[in-house]
Amino acid sequence: MIPDLGHACFALVLALNTGVAVSAGGPVRTAPSAADPAAYQQVKVAEGIQAFLSPEGVTPIVSGNSVVIVGEDGALVVDTGQFPSVTRQHIAAIRRFTSKPVRYIVNTHWHPDHWLGNAEYLKAFPGVVILGTANTRQMADTKARQFITTGYADSALAYVKGLLAEGKHEDGSPLSPIELGYYTCALQQFEVYRAELLAVEPILPQVTFKDGLTLHLGGLDVQVFCPGRGNTGGDAVVYVPSRKTLVTGDLVVAPFPYGSGSFIGEWIQALKRLAALDVDTLVPGHGPVMQDRVYLNQVVDLLSSIQGQVRQAVDQGLTLKATQQAIQVDGYRKAMCGDDPWRLFGFMGNFLRPAVERAYREAKAGPLQDEN
Numbered sequence: 441m442i443p444d445l446g447h448a449c450f451a452l453v454l455a456l457n458t459g460v461a462v463s464a465g466g467p468v469r470t471a472p473s474a475a476d477p478a479a480y481q482q483v484k485v486a487e488g489i490q491a492f493l494s495p496e497g498v499t500p501i502v503s504g505n506s507v508v509i510v511g512e513d514g515a516l517v518v519d520t521g522q523f524p525s526v527t528r529q530h531i532a533a534i535r536r537f538t539s540k541p542v543r544y545i546v547n548t549h550w551h552p553d554h555w556l557g558n559a560e561y562l563k564a565f566p567g568v569v570i571l572g573t574a575n576t577r578q579m580a581d582t583k584a585r586q587f588i589t590t591g592y593a594d595s596a597l598a599y600v601k602g603l604l605a606e607g608k609h610e611d612g613s614p615l616s617p618i619e620l621g622y623y624t625c626a627l628q629q630f631e632v633y634r635a636e637l638l639a640v641e642p643i644l645p646q647v648t649f650k651d652g653l654t655l656h657l658g659g660l661d662v663q664v665f666c667p668g669r670g671n672t673g674g675d676a677v678v679y680v681p682s683r684k685t686l687v688t689g690d691l692v693v694a695p696f697p698y699g700s701g702s703f704i705g706e707w708i709q710a711l712k713r714l715a716a717l718d719v720d721t722l723v724p725g726h727g728p729v730m731q732d733r734v735y736l737n738q739v740v741d742l743l744s745s746i747q748g749q750v751r752q753a754v755d756q757g758l759t760l761k762a763t764q765q766a767i768q769v770d771g772y773r774k775a776m777c778g779d780d781p782w783r784l785f786g787f788m789g790n791f792l793r794p795a796v797e798r799a800y801r802e803a804k805a806g807p808l809q810d811e812n
C-alpha cells in the first residue's frame with residue numbers, strides 16, 4: 441500500500457476507496473489531455489492579465505491554472521504549475537506577451553500543482569520574489585515534500601501497476617471498468633510526472649504573510665490576501681480591483697471542488713467574502729475563466745448543504761460510514777458533472793468523500809488543525 445497521500449492534487453488513495461459504484465453510462469473516455477503536460481490554453485482575462493488554463497484532469501496528476509498580471513513596473517505571476525517543462529513554456533509565452541520582468545510570484549497554496557514551477561521563474565527572472573501565506577510555506581516545506589520525491593512517485597507507480605496486474609483491490613473486489621480506465625490513465629500520467637519530478641528544485645515562498653498585502657506594479661495595485669481557511673489551512677487569493685478580476689487558487693475549482701484536507705465551515709465563509717468583492721472576472725485554481733458568480737455560489741450552497749446534513753447526522757449519532765451513505769447531493773453532482781463518468785468518479789473520490797469526512801470531524805470536534 442502506498443502511504444496516505446492525503447493531498448487533493450495527488451490523492452490517488454482518495455479515489456481508490458470511494459466504495460461508490462458509479463455507473464459508466466456512456467463510453468469511457470480514453471486517456472485525457474492531462475496526459476500531455478504541454479497542453480494548456482492561453483486566454484486574455486482582462487487588460488494586462490492573461491491566464492494559462494490547464495486541461496481538466498482525470499487523475500490527480502494535474503497542473504493548476506497560472507495567471508500573469510502586468511503593470512508598468514513589472515509582472516506578477518499567480519501559481520507556477522506542477523510541470524517544470526510547462527512552466528518554461530509559460531515563461532516563453534510571457535516574454536512574447538510583455539517585455540516587463542516578472543517581479544513577483546504568488547503561490548496560492550501548498551499543493552504541488554501550484555508551485556513546483558517556482559525554480560523555473562527564479563532561473564528566468566533572478567530577482568523575482570515569491571510570496572505565500574505562512575501556512576503555504578510551512579506545508580510546502582513539510583507535507584508537500586513527501587509527495588515530490590521520485591521515491592514516492594515510484595511507490596505510487598508500483599502500486600498502480602500492481603492493481604492493474606491483479607485486476608482487483610486488496611480486499612479482493614474486482615476493479616470496475618471505470619477504475620480500470622482510471623488506473624490505466626494514472627499509470628501513464630505517473631510516468632510523465634516522475635520524469636518531471638527529476639527537474640523540480642523545490643523553492644518555497646521567500647516572503648510570507650498571514651492576512652494580506654498590496655503590491656504596487658506601477659499603475660496597477662494588486663491585493664493578495666487570505667480570506668480564511670478553506671481548501672487548505674492558508675489559501676491566498678489575488679485581486680486586481682481596477683480590473684475587477686479575482687484569481688482564487690483552489691478555493692474555487694471547476695467542474696467540482698477538491699475536498700481533501702479542507703476546512704468546510706471556514707471555506708463557506710471565505711467564499712462568501714469573495715462573493716462580496718466587486719468582481720467581473722474570476723479565474724479558478726482549475727477550470728475555465730468565469731464571468732459571473734453562479735458557480736462560486738453553487739459551491740457555497742453545496743458545502744453548506746453538506747455541513748448541514750453532516751451536523752444532523754452527528755446529532756442523530758450516525759457513524760462516519762453511515763453519514764457518508766446518508767448524504768444526498770445528487771442535484772449538485774448532476775449540475776457539476778452531468779453524465780460524464782470520469783467527473784462523477786472524481787466528484788465522489790476527490791470531493792464528496794473527503795469533504796464529508798472533514799465536515800464530520802468538524803461537527804464533532806470543532807475547527808480542525810490538520811490538513812489530512
Ligand SMILES: [Zn+2]
Nearest residue numbers: 449504553690
Ligand atoms: Zn490544484
